[in-house]
Amino acid sequence: DTAVSQTPKYLVTQMGNDKSIKCEQNLGHDTMYWYKQDSKKFLKIMFSYNNKELIINETVPNRFSPKSPDKAHLNLHINSLELGDSAVYFCASSPQASWGAETQYFGPGTRLLVL
Amino acid sequence: DQQVKQNSPSLSVQEGRISILNCDYTNSMFDYFLWYKKYPAEGPTFLISISSIKDKNEDGRFTVFLNKSAKHLSLHIVPSQPGDSAVYFCAARTSGSRLTFGEGTQLTVNP
Numbered sequence: 001d002t003a004v005s006q007t008p009k010y011l012v013t014q015m016g017n018d019k020s021i022k023c024e025q026n027l028g029h030d031t032m033y034w035y036k037q038d039s040k041k042f043l044k045i046m047f048s049y050n051n052k053e054l055i056i057n058e059t060v061p062n063r064f065s066p067k068s069p070d071k072a073h074l075n076l077h078i079n080s081l082e083l084g085d086s087a088v089y090f091c092a093s094s095p096q097a098s099w100g101a102e103t104q105y106f107g108p109g110t111r112l113l114v115l
Numbered sequence: 116d117q118q119v120k121q122n123s124p125s126l127s128v129q130e131g132r133i134s135i136l137n138c139d140y141t142n143s144m145f146d147y148f149l150w151y152k153k154y155p156a157e158g159p160t161f162l163i164s165i166s167s168i169k170d171k172n173e174d175g176r177f178t179v180f181l182n183k184s185a186k187h188l189s190l191h192i193v194p195s196q197p198g199d200s201a202v203y204f205c206a207a208r209t210s211g212s213r214l215t216f217g218e219g220t221q222l223t224v225n226p
Contacts, residue, residue: 004158042117043159043204043216056213090158106158 003027004107006091012113013081021076021110023091030096031055032074033104034066037088049074050096081114088112118142119207121217128224134192136220138205141186145207145215150179150190153202153219162203163190195224 004025013019025032033056034046048056049068063079078085091107119140128134138148146167151159165172165179165188172179178191192199205217 009156041218043206045213048213058213092158104161106160108157 004091004093004105006089006107006110008110009108010111010113012115014115015081015083017081018077018079019081019112020078021089021091021112023074023076023107025072025091025093025105025107027093027095027105028072029093029105030071031094032068032071033092033094034074034076035090035092035106037090037109039087043090047074047076083114086112086114117218118145119205119215119217121203121205121220123220124218125221125223128195128222130197130224130226131194134190134195134199134222134224136190136192136203136205136222138188138190138217139186140188140207140215142207142209142215143186144209147208148179148181148188149206149208149214150177151204151206151216153204159204192222195222197224197226200224 007022031050033048035043036046037043046058046060047066051071052068065077068074088109088111090109092104094104121138149164150162152162153159163174163177163179165181170181176192181188200223202219202221204219206214208214
């Protein structure tokens with residue numbers, strides 16, 4: 001039983017396209033996150049939602065728009081994809097908004113390649 | 116401006132020996148440090164953490180050491196096992212802020 005799941009696992013698309021990545025957690029957690037792991041392998045937080053409300057919005061282009069239809073789901077929509085968007089995107093969840101991220105549970109990642 | 120650095124992209128160790136993974140940071144306001152472990156095609160999982168008020172934290176085969184004056188922390192795994200082969204990420208945070216991750220070190224434990 002997957003605790004945090006992401007779809008798709010792989011996504012190859014052309015520059016300029018719009019795509020979405022979905023995330024679902026079945027842990028009953030209140031808070032969900034999106035991280036980006038770039039080509040240099042650094043993991044950086046992009047967004048966080050707590051009970052469907054946006055609580056973190058890092059310096060991310062507004063082509064990226066998170067949407068939380070309910071607290072078990074946090075989707076990431078990306079408009080006008082650029083080459084630099086190629087990365088692995090990780091979703092995570094935690095019981096509450098927590099900076100002690102030992103309580104964060106990560107999904108397996110979505111590997112996005114923009115051609 | 117990367118505030119958390121793991122300068123060794125990879126480390127290879129024999130089974131049964133000690134693995135030492137290193138991490139350096141530049142922000143003296145960091146007060147909490149964590150290590151995550153990541154297997155291929157999986158997300159990172161929390162391994163062990165240490166508060167800045169301590170200089171050592173131990174959990175089974177895993178021990179984290181913190182040297183605040185040097186802004187350096189290390190993860191010791193002893194004895195190393197083949198199942199420990201993974202990418203290890205160091206992370207740090209200031210009070211009430213988000214985590215800053217290093218770029219990871221690939222550990223390979225050879226049987």
